[in-house]
Amino acid sequence: xxxxxxxxxxxxxxxxxxxxxxxxxxxxxxxxxxxxxxxxxxxxxxxxxxxxxxxxxxxxxxxxxxxxxxxxxxxxxxxxxxxxxxxxxxxxxxxxxxxxxxxxxxxxxxxxxxxxxxxxxxxxxxxxxxxxxxxxxxxxxxxxxxxxxxxxxxxxxxxxxxxxxxxxxxxxxxxxxxxxxxxxxxxxxxxxxxxxxxxxxxxxxxxxxxxxxxxxxxxxxxxxxxxxxxxxx
Numbered sequence: 371x372x373x374x375x376x377x378x379x380x381x382x383x384x385x386x387x388x389x390x391x392x393x394x395x396x397x398x399x400x401x402x403x404x405x406x407x408x409x410x411x412x413x414x415x416x417x418x419x420x421x422x423x424x425x426x427x428x429x430x431x432x433x434x435x436x437x438x439x440x441x442x443x444x445x446x447x448x449x450x451x452x453x454x455x456x457x458x459x460x461x462x463x464x465x466x467x468x469x470x471x472x473x474x475x476x477x478x479x480x481x482x483x484x485x486x487x488x489x490x491x492x493x494x495x496x497x498x499x500x501x502x503x504x505x506x507x508x509x510x511x512x513x514x515x516x517x518x519x520x521x522x523x524x525x526x527x528x529x530x531x532x533x534x535x536x537x538x539x540x541x542x543x544x545x546x547x548x549x550x551x552x553x554x555x556x557x558x559x560x561x562x563x564x565x566x567x568x569x570x571x572x573x574x575x576x577x578x579x580x581x582x583x584x585x586x587x588x589x590x591x592x593x594x595x596x597x598x599x600x601x602x603x
Contacts, residue, residue, distance in 0.1 A: 372466060374400065374600040375576030377583050381554055382591030388412030389552050389596040392420050398466035399427050402479050402596045404552040405459040406524065411451075415459040415526050418444055423463060433465045433474045437525070437535050441476075444526040458527035462492055462550050466542060466602065473538040476528075477521045480556055481538075484547035488565035491538050491548075495523035519553065547575075548600045551582075554593035558586040568599060575599045 372395040380387040388405035390413070403419050405412030422440035427433065440461075448457040460477025473481045478494040493499060497520040501507040512518060523534055547568050555564075563585060567578050579597050586595045 371603045372398070372600055373575045373603060374598060375574060375579035376598045377576075377579045378594065378596040379554075379583050379587065379591070381594050382587060384594055386413060387594045388416060389554065389594040390416040390420050391550075391596050391598055392424050393598050393600070394424070395600075397424075397428060399424060399433075399463070400466075400548070400550055400598050400600050401461060401463035402550045402552050402598060403459045403461045404477065404479050404554075404594065404596070405457075406527075407457040411448075411457040412459070415444055415448075415457045418447055419459050419461055419525055423461070427465065433463055433472050434535055434537055437461060437463065437474050437476065438530075438533070441525045441530060441533060445530070448526055456527050458524040460521065460552070461525060462552075464548050464550060464600065466600070469542055471540055471542045471546075471548070473536075475536045476523050476525050476533070478519075478556075479552045480550070482549040482551075482561075482564065482568070483540075484549070484565065484568045485543070485545065488549075488561060488568060490561075492536055494521075495534065495536070496521050519557075542602055544603060546602045548602075549597065550600075551597040552594065554591075554595035555582060555586050555597050557593060558589035558591065558595070575601050 403416035405416030426436035460479040462475040462479035475492040
């Protein structure tokens with residue numbers, strides 16, 4: 371059985387919410403997307419990719435196939451606009467099967483797994499993450515770096531032949547909890563706070579998500595905030 375909670379908030383400094391999400395326990399599909407582009411292009415991009423991935427997974431495509439095909443759809447759609455303004459989005463998606471899970475992502479929206487402790491399953495496609503991997507920054511420096519929001523991969527913007535879709539798979543076990551979120555949450559809420567909330571089984575998944583959104587708002591709410599918590603029982 372899958373219990374899940376979900377929510378999104380525009381935040382305290384933005385006038386438009388370019389985040390979106392999808393959650394369907396019967397399909398076992400959950401995703402968040404953080405659009406970019408301005409002038410409504412960001413919200414169009416994230417919604418288009420959300421709908422495309424859901425459609426393609428429903429029709430039997432694997433998660434990675436669906437993300438790659440959604441990228442093609444987004445690029446084709448953006449060519450229909452007269453201006454050359456970029457239209458892109460991140461994505462972090464989870465597919466639960468009977469005894470396994472698969473994760474796919476592009477950009478810096480994240481997937482975390484709680485199983486006795488919290489760990490990040492996805493790896494940010496970001497400039498700061500590349501600097502950390504190269505040994506030029508440590509984790510503490512990365513959280514304060516002025517370019518920490520610069521991403522290196524995005525659907526609709528990265529050339530298709532250079533697009534790298536992150537992937538992870540594993541065995542699904544009772545008690546696992548997955549948290550999917552955009553950077554509006556991770557920018558404001560520490561991993562330790564997320565872990566303390568995700569591990570609270572005295573609260574419903576929906577209540578946990580609502581507490582996480584409130585924590586991000588209390589910390590400043592500098593961006594759109596979106597989260598999904600899926601528990602496998």
